[in-house]
Amino acid sequence: MNKISFYNWMPARSGLTCLILILLISIFPLSAFSWDGLDYDAGDYIEINDSDRPSIKPGILIQLECSEAVIVAGVLHDTFEDTTVRLEQIKEIFGSAVADLVEAASEPEKSDKWENRKKHTIEHLKTLPHNAVILALADKLDNIRSIREDYERVADELWKRFNSPKEQQQWYYEALVDVFSKRLIGDKCISLVDCFRIDVKSVFG
Numbered sequence: 001m002n003k004i005s006f007y008n009w010m011p012a013r014s015g016l017t018c019l020i021l022i023l024l025i026s027i028f029p030l031s032a033f034s035w036d037g038l039d040y041d042a043g044d045y046i047e048i049n050d051s052d053r054p055s056i057k058p059g060i061l062i063q064l065e066c067s068e069a070v071i072v073a074g075v076l077h078d079t080f081e082d083t084t085v086r087l088e089q090i091k092e093i094f095g096s097a098v099a100d101l102v103e104a105a106s107e108p109e110k111s112d113k114w115e116n117r118k119k120h121t122i123e124h125l126k127t128l129p130h131n132a133v134i135l136a137l138a139d140k141l142d143n144i145r146s147i148r149e150d151y152e153r154v155a156d157e158l159w160k161r162f163n164s165p166k167e168q169q170q171w172y173y174e175a176l177v178d179v180f181s182k183r184l185i186g187d188k189c190i191s192l193v194d195c196f197r198i199d200v201k202s203v204f205g
Helices: 016-027 057-063 068-082 087-094 096-104 114-125 130-161 166-183 190-204
Strands: none
Touching: 057 068, 057 130, 068 087, 068 096, 068 130, 087 096, 096 130, 114 166, 130 166, 130 190, 166 190
16 A cells, blocks of 8 residues: 555545535535534634634545545534534434444533543543544544644644643643554554654644
8 A cells, every 4th residue: 555645635536435525515514503602622622724724534534445434424523523413413314324433433521521521532442443443543633733733833822722731632642642553553544643643742742
């Protein structure tokens, strides 16, 4: 398998998966949902220029030749976590396989404390099905890339945008590196794990 450029948004594969993504964008425009009062969560973090940058998750999942269900779940994951869209709606339109992946890769109730939610995520990743771990890795890589890009612009001013301090963010992302490295060892995603590790290192040192 050739080396993958994981930061390339344009999908490397055409066909059914690309058609599905186009249909998803048409069926689920973000403007149709209520985002008022909801944070885009990369650790309770609102990205500075989020509206200008498309998510890299679908491109990553397509280049990894994941199943259509995983790719569609990658598109819908943030929609479920950060808007009023319900899991039942996703299941009705896209089926149980997609809904199950979206649910598996999502955090528990956000009313819980940040630290409790992140500890739950780390423990949950240790037992998730393989496809759900890949989806979670693509999601976290998308998050850390956003943080890295903003850190390069504003340096330590960045941490004022979080609801938890830099030290806790560092603990969380380094714990993610550890669990992804163990779950995906020898996997086709090893290059993706390396990308994630490099970005975490670049942000936290």
